[in-house]
Amino acid sequence: MDSTASRVALVVVVTVSVAAAVAVNALGSLGHGWAALRASGRALVQLLVVALVIAAVLDSRPLMLAFVALMVSVASLTAARRLTQDRSGAWAALPVVAGALPALALVLVTGLVPFEGVAVVPIGGILIGGAMTATVLAGRRSLDALASRRGEYEAALSVGLTSRDAALLVARDDAALALVPGLDQTRTVGLVTLPGAFVGMLLGGASPIDAAAVQLVVLVELLMVQSVAVVVVVELVARGWLGRSVPRVGR
Structure with a gap:
């Protein structure tokens, strides 16, 4: 054609x-x-x-780093808009950064990914996007759980739990469901889907083995990124730092 x-x-x-x-x-x-x-x-x-x-x-390495910073900023703003309409949305940057940047640093420090724009930008984009998605899903599920299961939250307070512990008790399991898509994608890779990194490397002329190795790294890094993002965002919600529009009672 x-x-x-x-x-x-x-x-x-x-x-x-x-x-x-x-x-x-x-x-x-x-x-x-x-x-x-x-x-x-x-x-x-x-x-x-x-x-x-x-x-x-x-x-350009300076422009590459600036572009990564832009991706983090946009991901954080997107997550914040999905979770709250008040100033507490600024906290949405924390799970995005805490999830994505250490994972990106790991592959750079070990030399697995070269410190070049052609590698850092796409890998960074995948990890930052994964952190954003996990932050939004876990944050929304946490806030929804605290709103819809208010009785359980107040019951936990009545037996002596702090506001944080009561919120974690109610919201943590629902928030953890944000990990399911990533787990399913990792379990079924090669059988149901051929993800973008694998296909992109094949189209770029890499061997199937090299493409599979890079895709494996991306998938397991995403599991780590999303797990960190979920834990951080649930903690922020439980402490009342993110999504203050949800009413809180007790200590």
Whole structure:
């Protein structure tokens, strides 16, 4: 297929897919039709911008580090907006940073990933994105659990537990469900899905063994990243530092 035909096919596939997503949302009364359209539009603009600047980022270590910092900032802001509307949302940066940056530092310090933009940016993006997703899911589940199971929380307070311990007792199990997608992806890799790092390396000319090794590292790092993010965000919610809009009683 020549380049012109490829571009036409790309436009057709993207247009049909976005239209289908919006239509299904509308027909199913899911309430996210416009959100799907806006998200698709943002993805288009952001990917075009990234395509224009990525060469400079990959060739410059200062710009590479700045781009990683931008990814962390955007992930933190996105998580904060999903969890709360007040200033406590600033705490959402902590689980993102605590989860993603040590994992990225580990593969850099050991030399497994070279300190170059072509490696740091994609690997960092995967880890930061995983931390963001875990933060949002665990945070939402924690806050929802404290709101819907208020009686259990107050009962725990009545038998002498502190506010933190009572909140952990109610919210921790629900928050831990945020780890299920990552666990399932790791369990079924190669049998159900071939994740992006594996496919990308194959398309780039790497051997299947090398691609599998890199994908294994990414998957186990994501498990670590998401576990840390979940533990941190649950602790923040339990202490009342994140999502203060949820009423708290007791000590």
